[in-house]
Amino acid sequence: MKLRSKDILGIKELSVEEITLILDTADSFLEVSTREIKKVPTLRGKSMINLFYEASTRTRTSFEIAAKRLSADTINISASTSSVVKGETLIDTAKNIEAMNPDIIVIRHSAAGAPHMLASLLKQSIINAGDGAHEHPTQALLDMMTIRSRKGRIAGLKVAIVGDISHSRVARSNIHGLTKMGARVFVAGPATMLPRDIESLGVVAYSRIDEAIRDADIVMMLRIQTEREKQNLFPSLREYATYFSLNRKNIALAREDCIVMHPGPLNRGVEISPDIADGPHSVILDQVTNGVAVRMALLYLLTGGGNS
């Protein structure tokens, strides 16, 4: 089996079989990162470009390490400003990159749909590393990989996603992926941060954290962007931390064996209390480790691997 599309633009477009293929492949790549010599020749002679229009440390580094461990060449392009401000359009930048014949372009952009525009214009494989508030498919895949490895399954689990759902691409991609894989997804956040008609994505929405995390197998906390305070989406960080953070008290509502996840970077003491982030339920660093394996799997599959 192989992937149907040349691109990974969103979880929405992936089938259950494709997700399973990616997760299985990622499981098999996990071991490479534990070797003494953390490198296999699989993608020797291939090249991957990281085209990042938005700041990122974790995701960009993870893609770069994934490519290098597969012996691909990697190039990082950071554009600190949008294409409009910079003067060259995204399409022109992308066509110039295409002319240099890389194999895979990884793009992060603040505008939803930017990777889709490239995918329709370029022959290369495009991987969406986050587009606006739309999708962040590799994050959802590494989250599903982490859940599957900890719980042995995804189907039937109760997952709570808590925070600024409106502006979260992590939430959207996870909602698509987890519901496809048979989990029940509950979202919670201030009513001002629950996007309209969110239930149409197949979730149950609450405006209190307690209702969402009750009996949850998985509690996924989202980073709160402090600038949302100025948009009157919540009154103050203090109030948010008091009523929407995951802490020692409310975690008792979740299942005793629940796991706590966070896509990072953490606002310690805001959406998650430090003792929970570092506590026994937390799998936050596993997520980071699995992120490398998931990205190795995608690079491998998109360059023709798994073709048998």
Added chain:
Amino acid sequence: MTLLLKGGRVVDPSRKVDGVADLLIENGKIVSSGKALPKGKKSPDPEVLDLRDKWVVPGLIDMHTHLREPGFEYKETIASGSEAAVAGGFSSIACMPNTDPINDSRSVTEFIRRKATECGLANVYPIAAITVKSEGSLLSEFWDLKDAGAIGFSDDGKSVMNASLIRRALEYAASLNMPVIVHCEDKNLSAGGVMHEGAVATELGLAGIPAIAEDVMVARDLLLAEYTGAALHIAHVSTAGAVRLIREAKSRGVRVTAETAPHYFSLTDEALRGFDTNTKVYPPLRSFEDCRAIREGLSDGTLDVIASDHAPHARTDKEVEFDYAATGLTGLETSFALSLRLVADGVLAFPDLIEKMTINPARILRIPKGTLAAGADADITVIDPDREWTVDRTLFHSRGKNSPFHGWVMKGKPVMTIVGGVIRYRDV
């Protein structure tokens, strides 16, 4: 010059005429219409056009276009927009003032009229700005603008947020017997949005413009129109809420008229999946329920006019990320065929459709157009109801190729546009 239009189905809602008839045109005017007219009296050999199986209607009027000149000639010019107009069946168009400079002065109004006369295709009626530079703080010189040839006032593209100012505009314009055309959008509610707020926006992660951003402003302006007794025209209605509010206001006797655009009854926000920037327009493409309400509003007369909101843009304005793309779609050359689908769908009878594209906009703008009565200017559109064609944006006369309808298969097309007795477009 004499023209005899023979044997077409003549539909003229201004006189409640619908039947096969001949139409005689002399010296730019309609001389007479009737069954089997004799040839012209003055010129013995008129050009005779055999219009059997064609429909003959008053020259179509599009009361909401953007011609981009002066200032944005790379998007459209008065000449290219006029070519698009007659190719789309429109003998008369009104153009919005959001040019650069804004049409808030006699000199810009006169410039537009001069350019339109020079290219000599369609009748072009400038709409001037309500406020200086459309900044929403000071009234423009309505009286002087009227004398220069403006036929109405609008700050289209944005709402005048100051309710007191729009009240004064309504009062002052009413004293001049001029319509005020309002773009209804509360900009605090719409701020940052790029598409209709709803399930599709939530899934795509694009910032939403809620329907209430329009409804709130429609409600305010209806109350102001009721209070002042002035005539109010509401541009590009896109929501079910606005249709309901306007329906209620009309039933109370408020002097309000309203228009919608073909994209609001032809597309929904589902069209934005795939991030095609040609679907980015303000007001945004709405939900299925809104689309249905627009059709009901057209059907029951709540919405008086179909206008294209022709908004041409260059490729460079649209071939960018969705968030950064310019808003609007080019409409003059698809407006009529899309509207004709309403007849096929049973929403409107054909004469009712023609009423909304001829005599209704003429009455709202107080221009002597939209009729085939004897003595009227010979502005006539001929339609081939059976012509099947495919929208090909590369063939548009407009400089703007930004159409989400590219590739749509249409039935029915304007095939001849006569302006002042002269054939300005012919596709037969």
